[in-house]
Amino acid sequence: MAHIAESHANHPGPRLYITIALILGALTGIEVAAFFLEMSSWIVVWILLLLSLAKFLMVVFFFMHLRMDDNRFALLFFAPMIVMVSIAVALLALFQNITR
Amino acid sequence: MWAFLGSDVLFFGTLIATHLVYRGQSVSGPTENILDIPITSISTFVLLMSSLAMVLALSGLQRGKMGEARFWLAATALLGSVFIGFQMYEFAEFANEGLTPRTNLFGSTFLIMTGFHGTHVAIGILWLWSLFFATFNGKIHQGNSLEVEIAGLYWHFVDIVWIVIFGVVYLVGAYGAEEHVEEAGHAAAAIFGIG
Numbered sequence: 001m002a003h004i005a006e007s008h009a010n011h012p013g014p015r016l017y018i019t020i021a022l023i024l025g026a027l028t029g030i031e032v033a034a035f036f037l038e039m040s041s042w043i044v045v046w047i048l049l050l051l052s053l054a055k056f057l058m059v060v061f062f063f064m065h066l067r068m069d070d071n072r073f074a075l076l077f078f079a080p081m082i083v084m085v086s087i088a089v090a091l092l093a094l095f096q097n098i099t100r
Numbered sequence: 101m102w103a104f105l106g107s108d109v110l111f112f113g114t115l116i117a118t119h120l121v122y123r124g125q126s127v128s129g130p131t132e133n134i135l136d137i138p139i140t141s142i143s144t145f146v147l148l149m150s151s152l153a154m155v156l157a158l159s160g161l162q163r164g165k166m167g168e169a170r171f172w173l174a175a176t177a178l179l180g181s182v183f184i185g186f187q188m189y190e191f192a193e194f195a196n197e198g199l200t201p202r203t204n205l206f207g208s209t210f211l212i213m214t215g216f217h218g219t220h221v222a223i224g225i226l227w228l229w230s231l232f233f234a235t236f237n238g239k240i241h242q243g244n245s246l247e248v249e250i251a252g253l254y255w256h257f258v259d260i261v262w263i264v265i266f267g268v269v270y271l272v273g274a275y276g277a278e279e280h281v282e283e284a285g286h287a288a289a290a291i292f293g294i295g
Binding site: 017049052055076083087 | 102103105106107109110113114116117120121137138141144145148149151152154155156158159162249252253256257259260263264266267268271272274275
């Protein structure tokens with residue numbers, strides 16, 4: 001019991017969770033607004049990707065508490081992520097090249 | 101749970117990568133232009149708010165406030181159900197417009213990817229309701245809040261998968277369709293020194 005209380009002592013409180021959720025909602029709104037803006041395609045694509053990344057990291061670090069958790073958990077989660085993103089980029093490069 | 105989530109990263113990563121690789125390859129039937137961004141934006145917001153409800157449930161339980169924990173657990177499950185409702189509506193609309201998993205490559209890869217995500221959400225909803233009812237018979241209490249924290253990790257993971265799908269597949273996909281994906285492919289090819 002004492003161990004559990006100690007392990008959760010560094011979790012953020014409801015106020016921070018609500019602030020994070022409001023930021024996530026606002027970022028989603030900006031994403032949708034950027035989608036409908038008539039801007040250079042590459043700028044919009046980069047804005048959308050960066051906003052998605054920001055939302056992703058906020059949920060992982062604050063809602064999933066990875067910021068306060070053991071680094072080994074971060075390794076378990078981010079190692080496959082790096083592998084997967086590398087594979088996706090490589091596949092995209094290869095297949096787009098072949099089909100051209 | 102983190103090890104399972106790591107394996108699920110590879111699972112969803114494969115589905116998303118497959119969809120991206122085959123995007124722009126469909127020769128018939130509806131493709132990205134069928135996506136309804138305003139409706140999906142609402143369902144995305146609903147899922148994000150369900151993540152907030154989940155952390156508030158955990159926070160309430162850790163502070164020994166059982167009523168608060170029950171309320172937010174039920175809210176999380178209900179918001180998840182609303183998300184599933186949006187997805188069923190979307191799939192029904194696609195079917196009406198002639199898009200099924202057998203229509204073309206876009207239909208196969210998109211519906212399998214989002215279908216598996218929806219299945220994860222549905223499993224999460226069942227898990228949340230089981231925790232909700234377990235709070236009444238004393239199986240879930242302040243002393244074993246780790247049970248709820250583990251379910252919360254799963255729920256947030258389902259949320260971040262949707263963040264990626266909404267950003268990369270819906271917004272970037274529907275915005276750029278084939279043209280920009282091809283540009284991205286060439287940029288990636290340049291990075292790897294191919295072609």
